[in-house]
Amino acid sequence: xxxxxxxxxxxxxxxxxxxxxxxxxxxxxxxxxxxxxxxxxxxxxxxxxxxxxxxxxxxxxxxxxxxxxxxxxxxxxxxxxxxxxxxxxxxxxxxxxxxxxxxxxxxxxxxxxxxxxxxxxxxxxxxxxxxxxxxxxxxxxxxxxxxxxxxxxxxxxxxxxxxxxxxxxxxxxxxxxxxxxxxxxxxxxxxxxxxxxxx
Amino acid sequence: xxxxxxxxxxxxxxxxxxxxxxxxxxxxxxxxxxxxxxxxxxxxxxxxxxxxxxxxxxxxxxxxxxxxxxxxxxxxxxxxxxxxxxxxxxxxxxxxxxxxxxxxxxxxxxxxxxxxxxxxxxxxxxxxxxxxxxxxxxxxxxxxxxxxxxxxxxxxxxxxxxxxxxx
Numbered sequence: 315x316x317x318x319x320x321x322x323x324x325x326x327x328x329x330x331x332x333x334x335x336x337x338x339x340x341x342x343x344x345x346x347x348x349x350x351x352x353x354x355x356x357x358x359x360x361x362x363x364x365x366x367x368x369x370x371x372x373x374x375x376x377x378x379x380x381x382x383x384x385x386x387x388x389x390x391x392x393x394x395x396x397x398x399x400x401x402x403x404x405x406x407x408x409x410x411x412x413x414x415x416x417x418x419x420x421x422x423x424x425x426x427x428x429x430x431x432x433x434x435x436x437x438x439x440x441x442x443x444x445x446x447x448x449x450x451x452x453x454x455x456x457x458x459x460x461x462x463x464x465x466x467x468x469x470x471x472x473x474x475x476x477x478x479x480x481x482x483x484x485x486x487x488x489x490x491x492x493x494x495x496x497x498x499x500x501x502x503x504x505x506x507x508x509x510x511x512x513x
Numbered sequence: 514x515x516x517x518x519x520x521x522x523x524x525x526x527x528x529x530x531x532x533x534x535x536x537x538x539x540x541x542x543x544x545x546x547x548x549x550x551x552x553x554x555x556x557x558x559x560x561x562x563x564x565x566x567x568x569x570x571x572x573x574x575x576x577x578x579x580x581x582x583x584x585x586x587x588x589x590x591x592x593x594x595x596x597x598x599x600x601x602x603x604x605x606x607x608x609x610x611x612x613x614x615x616x617x618x619x620x621x622x623x624x625x626x627x628x629x630x631x632x633x634x635x636x637x638x639x640x641x642x643x644x645x646x647x648x649x650x651x652x653x654x655x656x657x658x659x660x661x662x663x664x665x666x667x668x669x670x671x672x673x674x675x676x677x678x679x680x
Contacts, residue, residue: 349560356559360551374555378562378676382572385563446544453541468541472530491529498526501534512533 328471329358330478334395341388352381355398358469359405362482365462366409368416376412380405398474402466402481448510452503460496463488558657558677561634570661570674573598596675601662603629603673607680610652615680617650621662630661641665655680 333355339347359380363373383404384397391400453461463484467475475490488494493501504510573596596603603621610616621627624646630639633656642648659677664670 348563352559352563353556356556357546357551360555361545361549364549370552374552374558375676377555377559381559381563445540446547449537449540449544450548453544464538464541465545468538468545472535472538493526493528493530493534495522495526497530497534497537498522498528501537502522502525504537512536 328474329354330398330470330474331395333398333401334393337388337391337397338394341394348385351397355401358398358466359401361469362402362405362466363409365465366406366413368409368413372412372416373409376405376408379408383408398470399477399481402478406482444509445511448507449504452500452507452510455503456496456499459484460499463496464500554657554679557634561657561659561677570672571598571600573601573603573673573675575676575678594678596660596673598673601673603660603662603675605660613655615653615655617653617680619648619650619660621646621648626665628663628665630663631658632661633658653680 333351336347336351336354340351356377359377360373363376364370368376380401384401387400391397453464456464463479463482466482467478467489470478472490476486476488479488479490479494480486489497504512576595576597591606591608593604593606596605601621601623603619605617605619608616608618617631619629621629621642624642625644627642627646627648628639629642629648630637631650631653633654636654638650638653640648640650656679657677658680660675661672662674663672
């Protein structure tokens, strides 16, 4: 069995590749494939947009705009396998545009790495398990950019991490194939917390 | 001065990910799914927005003030929604009309000679506007709804389509 086949199997197993296949089918005339693509990618795109501190209603509008943009640009995307990256970049840009419009009164907030947004503050959360509570405490202590990165990337598969990190505007090496700075910080702070148990 | 090498996480950052990292990433996804779940029906609403005829339309926007009301859960109140697009403004007032039914009074501007289609997930009803641009749907079910507005007998004109709102 050749290397190419192993690679092909590995590729099919990641979110980005499954998305690429569905998008190819859509471009080849299978209109139902778009519905599959939406179902497949809505979680990761939702968290991409919500990490930009948009309220839920605005986040929905941003996602709708993003998908309409995809359909309009469908023929211009050179490589269908890059469709997930394209969607993340587009959703993030649109979320940024909308949140900048909304945040005129407190523009500083967008740039302040230390503020945990009210949407995410732990007292508003119902965390079901101790594991979640401990994990949340450590995630909340990360810089905003790391929190955004891990939040979005967590909804993909490991072979996609490096590419998706670039789509999120993070430098090469932010995550994948090595741990990178954000996950290393989180890992270090978790492993020094006696309450945390790796599963 | 702090150099990158002196950071305690620096060595960890350069290592390949292991199974514990995999478990941490899975826990992060579980955590965010719990604290900020994808809204119910969002996938359905997005799929609906991408149907073929929706894509060939002029997209109207729900005015922001109304948007909160439209997405609210207060189903027993009369509410008014305004949709705007480049060529058209459409206002609809939704009133409870008997058990589980709604009446919709609407107005388009500029509005004469239009056909308004009320589209729900499994149904579609059309009415004409009067000379003032008014229209009525007297008996409407609750559910995800959008309006498609066309110029009567004008096949070439782009229809206006509103976002889907939960009635």
